[in-house]
Amino acid sequence: MKRRVFIDGEAGTTGLQILSRLKARDDIELLSIDPAKRKDLAERKRLLNLAEVAILCLPDEAARESVSLIENPDTVVIDASTAHRVAEGWIYGFPEMAEGYAERIRQSKRIANVGCYAVGSVSVLRPLTERGLLPTQFPASLHAVSGYSGGGRQLMESYEDSQNPNYTEAPYWLYGLTLAHKHLPEIMLYGGLSHPPVFSPSVGRFAQGTLVSLLLQLWSLPKAVTPGEIHEIYSEHYEGKRFVTVAPLEECGARQRLHPQDLNDTNQLRIHVFGNEDNQQAMVVAQLDNLGKGASGSAIQNLNLVLGCAEDEGLT
Secondary structure, eight states: OOEEEEEETTTSHHHHHHHHHHTTOSSEEEEOOOGGGTTOHHHHHHHHHHOSEEEEOSOHHHHHHHHHHOOOTTOEEEEOSSTTTTOTTOEEEOTTSSTTHHHHHHTOSEEEEOOHHHHHHHHHHHHHHHTTSSOTTOOOEEEEEEEGGGGHHHHHHHHHOTTSTTOOOOSEEEOOTTSOOTTHHHHHHHHTOSSOOEEEEEEESSSSOEEEEEEEEGGGSSSOOOHHHHHHHHHHHTTTOSSEEEOOHHHHHHOSOOOTTTTTTSOOEEEEEEEETTTTEEEEEEEEOTTIIIIIHHHHHHHHHHHTOOTTTTTO
8 A cells, every 4th residue: 555645845955856766666655736736725734634744845934834734643744844853742863863763763753854964963973972972061063064955946056057146156165154053953952962062064066965074182081082992982883774884994094085975866874983093183074965864865764764664765
């Protein structure tokens, strides 16, 4: 029997990616809204309540509105916006975050899908705070770069459409200069921090791909630890995970460069641990596709868990 899925906001960047993957599956019946009725509240309400799973690919306020329209107690919601990521009653959609977490997602009716910067940040923080290596009050510094697709359609057009009044050829730029990025609450909550990290996001002139780096002065930690021991913590935390892997320490030591685009068009997130024992320093880097594990790929992975499918269905 096919399972009914409605993508509310299927015309957006994330929605289109999810739609293209789900169209090829014979276990899903896609409910689609007439383009002329996308702003018709009654029609959206009908489809949201008809669906077994509603995937919201909308701005925050529109996502909250969609949730308010759902009266069917059996409808599962996967929200790709930031509206519910730290909201009570919602579970964070990062199955590899902690032991048994995938099963919690499987049983949930309200799933807040991850974003690219946040899942990269949480993936490098959580294993260290969970084991007490980083205290909750640790003054974390996170540096991140993403392809311009992470900024949605308007930013994509500013890079790809030379006729656009906002067209730019800037190769790289920093933003979030007020140090108040909207992902900070979820990074703190799920990363195990009691204070906001210094988070420095940036955009490069490439469409997809993300790197998030956690910088560590090992001499400042409450417990003496080597880069090799840090690598072992990540290896244990993500052991056996299909979509989060840890690069071998020897591979990290031999690298001269790390590219943000290496995992594009996959749902993979790869952890790299770089270190200098003499300087007592380490850098942990999460590498992912901002439209994959950082958006649509994660949504499909969470959908698979809810539907009881293989976790990698439609993602290989």
